Amino acid sequence: MSADEDENAAELKIGEEFLKAKCLMNCEVALILDRRLEQLQQMSDDPTNQMSQVFEKSHQYVKRFSRYKNQDAVKQVREILSRNKLAEFELCVLGNLCPETVEEAIAMVPSLKMEDDHMLLDMDPLTNMVQLSSSECSC
C-alpha cells in the first residue's frame, strides 16, 4: 500500500486518475440512483433481488444527506461553485457539506488555504448556496 503515504485528501493528493475524473455531489448521485432503481424495477424479471448491498446503502446515505431535492437547484449550485477556480474534488466537498463561514470551509477543505487571494471571492457563492439550501432543504 505504498500509495497511502502519498495520498492525502487534505492536500488534494488523491491519485492522478481521480483528479481527472468527474465528481458527483450527493444530490446528483441521489437523482442517478433513483433513476437506476426505476430502470431496475421495469427491466428485471426478478425484482426482489437486483440491488446489491453497496447500491442500497449508498442510496440510503445519499437520500439522507442530499441538501437539494430538485434538479434545478442542483444545477444552480454546481454553476455557482464552478465560477471559482476549484478542483472538482473540492467543489463536491463544499457542495456536500455546505459550510456557512469561510473558516468552516477551510476546515473542511484544507487545500483551500493555498489559494488565499480567492478566499474573499468565495464568500458570496457560499452565502448564496446557504440561502438556496435553506429554501429547498426538506430533511
Next chain:
Amino acid sequence: MVFLDIEINETVIIPPSELNPSSLLLRKAIILRLLNYISRKKASEEHGYYVAVRTLNTVGDGEVNGLTGDVHFPVSFNCATTKPYKGEILIGTIDRVRRQGIFLISGPIQNIFLSEKTMKDYQFNNIEEPVFVSANGQSKFEKGGNVRFRILGVKWIESDREFQVLGTIAGDFLGPV
C-alpha cells in the same frame, strides 16, 4: 463523501449458450453480465466501492477462447464509485457504542471506528444504554446519531472486500451534528 464518475475497462465473458445472431440480445447479455459482475465485485482497492454503472461506452471485438468456447469482450464503461481518503471529512451514523470507542456507518462503508482516545471531552456511560456524554451534558454520542469526523487512516481488507476506516473528531466543526 465524494462520488467519482470514472471510466473503467473490463473484460466480460459470455458463455456460448448466450451467443445469439441477433446483436441486440447479445448486447443485453453483455450488459446483464457486466452488471452482475460489478455487483458481485462490490469494491476494489484501486477504485473504491462501485455504486452504479452509468453508461456503457464501447464494446470491443470478441475473442474466442478455444478451450471453453467462451467469448471475451473488452468493455469500456462509466461507473459511479466512492473511495474513502485520508484527511477527508465525512458524516456517519452511529451503529454501536462501546467502551473503547464507537462504530459508524457512512454510505457503503460499514466499518468505521472512532477510538475513545480521540473523544477526550466525552465520558462513557452505561446506565440504560451505552452512550458517550460530554462533560457539560450538552451533546452525546448514541446509537442512531450523526457524527462529522475526519478520516485518519484507511485500510483495504481483501477477505471481506471492503475498507476499514479509522476516524477522529479532534478538529474544528467535528463531532455530533
